[in-house]
Amino acid sequence: MLSIGLSSAVLGIEAYPVEVEVDISSGLPHFSTVGLPDTAIKESKNRVLAAIKNSGYEFSMKRITVNLAPAAVKKEGAAFDLSIALGILAANGQLSQDRLQKYIVLGELSLDGSVRKVKGTLPIALAAREAGVDGLIIPEGNRKEASVVKGLNVFPVRNLKETVDFLNGRDELSSFSIDLEEEFEDRRNYETDFADVKGQEYAKRALEVAASGGHNILLIGPPGSGKTMLAKRLPSILPTITLDEALETTKIHSVIGLISSRSAIVGTRPFRSPHHTISDVALIGGGSFPRPGEVSLAHNGVLFLDEFPEFHRNVLEVLRQPIEDGVVTIVRVSTALTYPAKFMLAAAMNPCPCGFYGDSQRECTCTPFQIQKYRAKISGPLLDRIDMHIEVPPVKYQELTVDTDGESSLTIRTRVQRARDIQKERFKKFKSVYCNAHMEAKYIRKYCILEKEAEKLLKDAIERLGLSARAYDRILKVSRTIADLEAKEEISSHHIAEAIQYRSLDRNLWM
Amino acid sequence: MADKIEHWLTLNMIPGIGATRGQKLLEHFGSPQSILEANLNELQHVAGIGEYTARQIVSSRDKLDIEKEISRIKKQKVSVVTFSDDNYPANLKSIFDPPIVLYVKGKLLPEDRIAIAMVGTRRPTTYGKMVAEKLSKELAEREISIVSGLARGIDTSAHKGALSCGGRTIAVLGCGIDICYPPENRALFDEIGERGVVVSEFPMGTRPEKMNFPMRNRIISGLSLGVVIVEAGFRSGALITAGCALEQGREVFAVPGNIFNLGTKGSHSLIKQGAKLVEECEDIIEEIRCLRDVLPVSPAIKSLRKVKLSSEEERVYNLLSFEPIHIDLISKQSGLVINRTSSVLMNLEMKGKIRQVVGKMFLRVPEAQ
Numbered sequence: 001m002l003s004i005g006l007s008s009a010v011l012g013i014e015a016y017p018v019e020v021e022v023d024i025s026s027g028l029p030h031f032s033t034v035g036l037p038d039t040a041i042k043e044s045k046n047r048v049l050a051a052i053k054n055s056g057y058e059f060s061m062k063r064i065t066v067n068l069a070p071a072a073v074k075k076e077g078a079a080f081d082l083s084i085a086l087g088i089l090a091a092n093g094q095l096s097q098d099r100l101q102k103y104i105v106l107g108e109l110s111l112d113g114s115v116r117k118v119k120g121t122l123p124i125a126l127a128a129r130e131a132g133v134d135g136l137i138i139p140e141g142n143r144k145e146a147s148v149v150k151g152l153n154v155f156p157v158r159n160l161k162e163t164v165d166f167l168n169g170r171d172e173l174s175s176f177s178i179d180l181e182e183e184f185e186d187r188r189n190y191e192t193d194f195a196d197v198k199g200q201e202y203a204k205r206a207l208e209v210a211a212s213g214g215h216n217i218l219l220i221g222p223p224g225s226g227k228t229m230l231a232k233r234l235p236s237i238l239p240t241i242t243l244d245e246a247l248e249t250t251k252i253h254s255v256i257g258l259i260s261s262r263s264a265i266v267g268t269r270p271f272r273s274p275h276h277t278i279s280d281v282a283l284i285g286g287g288s289f290p291r292p293g294e295v296s297l298a299h300n301g302v303l304f305l306d307e308f309p310e311f312h313r314n315v316l317e318v319l320r321q322p323i324e325d326g327v328v329t330i331v332r333v334s335t336a337l338t339y340p341a342k343f344m345l346a347a348a349m350n351p352c353p354c355g356f357y358g359d360s361q362r363e364c365t366c367t368p369f370q371i372q373k374y375r376a377k378i379s380g381p382l383l384d385r386i387d388m389h390i391e392v393p394p395v396k397y398q399e400l401t402v403d404t405d406g407e408s409s410l411t412i413r414t415r416v417q418r419a420r421d422i423q424k425e426r427f428k429k430f431k432s433v434y435c436n437a438h439m440e441a442k443y444i445r446k447y448c449i450l451e452k453e454a455e456k457l458l459k460d461a462i463e464r465l466g467l468s469a470r471a472y473d474r475i476l477k478v479s480r481t482i483a484d485l486e487a488k489e490e491i492s493s494h495h496i497a498e499a500i501q502y503r504s505l506d507r508n509l510w511m
Numbered sequence: 512m513a514d515k516i517e518h519w520l521t522l523n524m525i526p527g528i529g530a531t532r533g534q535k536l537l538e539h540f541g542s543p544q545s546i547l548e549a550n551l552n553e554l555q556h557v558a559g560i561g562e563y564t565a566r567q568i569v570s571s572r573d574k575l576d577i578e579k580e581i582s583r584i585k586k587q588k589v590s591v592v593t594f595s596d597d598n599y600p601a602n603l604k605s606i607f608d609p610p611i612v613l614y615v616k617g618k619l620l621p622e623d624r625i626a627i628a629m630v631g632t633r634r635p636t637t638y639g640k641m642v643a644e645k646l647s648k649e650l651a652e653r654e655i656s657i658v659s660g661l662a663r664g665i666d667t668s669a670h671k672g673a674l675s676c677g678g679r680t681i682a683v684l685g686c687g688i689d690i691c692y693p694p695e696n697r698a699l700f701d702e703i704g705e706r707g708v709v710v711s712e713f714p715m716g717t718r719p720e721k722m723n724f725p726m727r728n729r730i731i732s733g734l735s736l737g738v739v740i741v742e743a744g745f746r747s748g749a750l751i752t753a754g755c756a757l758e759q760g761r762e763v764f765a766v767p768g769n770i771f772n773l774g775t776k777g778s779h780s781l782i783k784q785g786a787k788l789v790e791e792c793e794d795i796i797e798e799i800r801c802l803r804d805v806l807p808v809s810p811a812i813k814s815l816r817k818v819k820l821s822s823e824e825e826r827v828y829n830l831l832s833f834e835p836i837h838i839d840l841i842s843k844q845s846g847l848v849i850n851r852t853s854s855v856l857m858n859l860e861m862k863g864k865i866r867q868v869v870g871k872m873f874l875r876v877p878e879a880q
Contacts (some may be wrong), residue, residue: 201849202838202871221870351869358869360835363634368663368695391871393837460861482850497854497861507867 003090003097006104007083008127009075010120012290012337013251015127017104019069020080022087027063033084035068038076038289047078047109048085055113055160057094064088076289079118082107082137085160086167099167102134103155106142113160117141119257122250125149135175137163141261143176145254148247148264150180178264184243187267190236195408203230206390206502208412211237212419213481214435216323216345216385218308220504221392222362223355227348228273230392231304234346235269236409238302239417245300248340252296270301272343276310280318285339286330295322298343308347309377316382319345323385326432345386349378359394375505380470387437387474388502419484436481441473448476454493461500471506475499517577518543519593523612524575524714527567529726530608535559537594537611547572583715587689590615602626606733606759610712614688617708623681626656627795628735628756630728630749631665631742632774637835637868639665639742639774642766644672645877646739649792651678658683658735660727661700661709663693665741665749670699674706681734684711685727686719710734728752729759736799737762739789743777750777753786762798764789818862823847827855828875831865835872 005020031045045064052059066084068075083105089095106124107115121142126149128136135153138146143156153175157163165171197204203219207230210217219227241249250266253259259266274283274294285293295303305311322328326342351357352371357364366374420435426447427433433440439447450458458475461467467475476491479499483491522533522543539557540546546554546568554565584591592599592613601624603609613619629647631639643665647657651673659666661682673680682703686692688711691700703709712730713723728751732738738756740763743749753763763786768775782788787798820828827845830836842852856873859865865873 199839201842202853205849205853358872367693369693372695391869393839393870393872457858457861461857464861493858494851494854497857498850500857501853501871504871 001091001093003087003095003100005083005087005090005100006133007080007106008104008124009073009077009079010123010255011073011335013123013255013292013339015120015124016070016073017127017131018075018080019067020083020087020105021067021069022084022091023065023067024088024091025063025065029061029063031061031064031066033066033068035066035071036074037068038074040078041068041075041080044078044081044084044109047081047111048088050111051081051109051113051160052085052088054111055164057089057164059088059092064091074289077119078108078116079106079120081109082115082157082160082163085109086163089164095164096168099169103137103167104128104131104133104135105137105163107137107139107157107163109160115139115157115159115163117257117261120255121145122148122254122259125152125154126251128152137166142259144178144183144261144264145250145259147176147178148180148183148250180264181243183264184246184267187263187265188240190233190268190409192233192236193409194233194237194412195406197226197230197233197406200226200230200392200406203390203392204406204412206388207234208237208416209478209481209485209498209502210234210344210346210388211412212416212485213387213423213478214344214437215387215478215481216437217347218383218386218389218505219346219348219392220351220389221348222350222357222359222394225392225394227392228304228306231273231302231306231346231348232271233409234302234304234344235271237412237416238269238344239413239420241267241269241300249300252292252299252339255292256297258297268301270298271304272298272301273304273306276305276307278311278315280312280315283315284318284322285328285341290330290332290337292339293328293341295319295328295341295343296339299340301343303343303345305345305347308349309374313377313379316377317379320382320385347386351391361394383505384470387478389505390502391504415485418487419481422484422487423481436477436484439477439480444473444476444480448480449490450476450496451490451492454479454491454496457493458496458500461496465500465507467500467503467506471503475503478502515542515544516591516593517581518547519612520580520591520714521547521572521575521577523610523712524577524580525568525571527564530610530712532560532564533611534608543611580715583689584614587715588616589688589715592619600624600734602735603730603733606729608729609733610730612712614711614713614715615708616688616704616710617706619708619710620679622654623656623679623708623734625654626658626681626735627799628658628731628738628752629665629669629741630659630662630731630738630752631669631740631778632744632747632749633662633664633666634774635664635668635742636768636772636774637874638768638833640668641833641877643668643741644675646741646766646789646792646795647672647680648676648678650795651680652676653792653796654678656681656707658731660685660724660731661692661696661703662748663696667696667699669741670703670707674699674702677706680707682707682709683727683730683734684709684713684719685723687711687713687715687717689715690717690719692719724748725751729755732756732759732761735761737764737795739764739766739795740778740781740786741766742768742774743781744774745776745780747777750781753781762787764795764798766790818864820859820862820864823851823855824859824862824864827852828859828864831873831875833875833877835868835870835874838871838873841873 125146129152140156322341352366356362479495482495647669656679657673658681659669732755765778765781765786
């Protein structure tokens with residue numbers, strides 16, 4: 001007997017339908033799975049047979065062939081377990097064929113027949129709505145994530161028996177739905193807040209400017225100076241995430257299986273901080289079954305790279321393309337996948353290998369040559385994509401200035417939002433530009449109009465302070481943002497002066 | 512003439528022959544050529560040259576690849592000044608053990624006789640670097656050549672200070688002149704080679720070995736009329752230079768520092784022993800007779816340095832001292848918001864009134880005299 005069921009799998013961040021065909025014929029007992037399965041799928045026969053038996057169904061082993069169509073696309077993961085089990089029962093006559101073909105089924109089986117959570121539910125749910133099926137049967141743990149998609153019946157199941165009873169019409173399941181807006185609203189609060197940061201006024205101001213213009217930023221300071229603490233709070237002052245942005249981000253997180261069973265949607269801007277031993281594939285995405293990397297998980301949020309120079313050189317170099325384009329394209333012989341990766345980069349580094357260069361409390365043990373080598377690990381082209389470098393002072397200076405409570409993230413975010421609104425208006429004609437950081441050279445000349453005095457100051461600064469030519473455009477962009485924060489049309493000299501302060505690495509203070 | 516230089520170079524390259532023995536041989540034989548042609552017996556009987564050294568001369572003098580040395584010299588655009596040359600530095604000639612040969616990049620001038628050496632620790636404080644830069648700049652503005660060792664720290668600051676006002680500076684190396692040590696000073700090395708002069712007594716390709724540096728130090732003090740020690744620890748190499756200076760009859764000066772900083776123990780002990788304490792460049796000039804005639808900086812340059820400050824700039828400037836303080840603290844004490852403080856500090860820096868050091872800290876630049 002033959003049975004055909006529906007399931008779905010994810011390629012890139014989009015889902016495609018998979019038909020699960022099961023054929024049972026007489027012959028020597030044998031179980032084979034075809035359709036380019038990976039090891040997890042091949043092993044599913046063991047889980048499936050045990051689950052069927054332990055759920056109390058009669059089954060005697062015959063010759064079973066499972067085909068996952070389209071047969072030419074590689075498939076991975078345990079999410080076909082439930083579908084295969086239902087197919088076997090249908091082919092065996094224990095389940096109604098007609099209803100099976102009306103639902104897309106997902107779920108990993110445990111040996112006792114219960115259904116476990118799977119990855120990629122959100123893209124699959126979106127595809128299911130397009131496919132126009134009666135509903136989506138998913139593990140209970142994925143129900144919130146799937147119900148984000150409106151106009152789709154989502155049936156969460158706990159075990160194989162429940163599913164079979166439902167499909168046989170013996171038991172009715174109620175479809176699950178949530179109020180998306182309410183759910184989204186509930187998850188918008190950040191755990192961290194700038195009010196917790198005492199002192200550090202200069203660093204905080206710099207982060208505010210960076211957030212306002214979407215500028216990538218490099219924090220430099222000795223160990224324990226609070227670089228990570230500051231960077232962690234950066235998402236909380238970025239403009240509030242919109243529902244559309246949140247859905248995009250949730251989709252990527254869903255593919256990796258990062259959405260917890262209690263949440264439906266990512267309601268805050270993501271903050272990703274991979275360790276510096278990360279490989280280039282893990283950072284950017286890829287692999288033999290391509291999956292999104294950290295840059296895509298940070299989509300619409302912040303990618304924080306601590307110990308920046310310690311990252312492998314090739315890892316840092318692959319970062320350049322997504323910073324520039326906002327997407328990652330992974331090309332395989334058969335397909336080309338595109339993952340969105342529009343993030344703000346925050347990097348942190350010590351001033352020198354030992355970490356204490358310039359610290360008045362501890363003596364630095366590095367030679368200037370070592371420091372030079374350490375700094376040279378960040379290539380010029382990469383540094384070119386970072387508009388601001390700021391120094392975070394050692395703890396001593398923080399203590400000296402602590403006596404007032406810091407501003408809350410909300411207060412700062414309001415100002416950031418205002419500056420962003422001005423930029424949105426400015427760039428409304430452009431498709432991919434939405435903040436000052438993304439301005440191309442020709443638009444810099446158009447939109448960064450300097451007052452006479454400001455022009456003179458910038459020229460003097462470049463000559464006297466030994467600023468590099470590449471610093472010129474960055475200073476203009478950042479000063480544009482500073483002027484936007486004051487809602488000023490023209491850039492005056494104090495805007496330029498402040499912007500120059502955010503170019504620490506261009507100065508020859510280090511040797 | 513050409514083959515004569517070869518002889519000088521060979522003599523300089525024979526192992527076991529340093530400046531002292533080289534001088535003794537020269538005194539006895541008159542020219543390097545006759546030293547190289549002398550037999551074992553003749554060599555043995557020169558005072559201060561034993562049998563062992565004499566054998567070494569005989570055995571190694573023909574094995575040295577002098578052609579290679581000459582081609583390297585040509586390739587690196589280095590010139591050689593021998594002890595008998597007219598342009599051999601006059602100051603150096605008068606010391607007990609002058610080098611027989613100097614490898615030179617750039618040009619030695621007769622004016623370099625009026626020179627002051629400035630040396631100190633390789634791990635200076637910000638204060639030390641500022642002092643070295645300021646003093647060497649002021650001395651160089653008065654057309655005094657600044658001699659130092661191109662090492663990290665104070666030496667680097669001393670060279671930079673002199674170059675910053677277009678003055679002359681002499682770098683003395685402890686390695687072959689084709690090697691730049693420390694490597695990060697490459698740019699400085701090249702600049703001194705163009706606008707000042709780099710010298711070394713060591714053959715091409717000599718590595719910067721530990722034992723070379725005390726030998727180099729005697730040249731630093733030998734080239735100068737006096738030695739200024741800016742920040743030296745208790746066992747600093749700068750103290751060796753000071754010792755050489757005393758042996759050679761040069762003046763020794765020392766700049767006081769912070770007594771809590773161990774890095775100034777050496778310079779303070781020099782002051783206790785009678786080195787002259789230096790606060791400004793006049794302290795150096797008045798001590799050395801031939802320096803007194805050197806012209807002071809013209810008043811025109813002085814007036815250029817006067818700049819006007821706005822009231823906010825004045826307020827921030829008055830808060831600053833010669834100890835670096837952090838921008839957050841400046842903002843708090845001045846009552847200006849942080850972005851305002853930021854831009855005011857940048858303006859002050861552009862006006863040359865203050866400077867920034869690592870860690871977003873600011874301090875005053877001392878007023879030039």
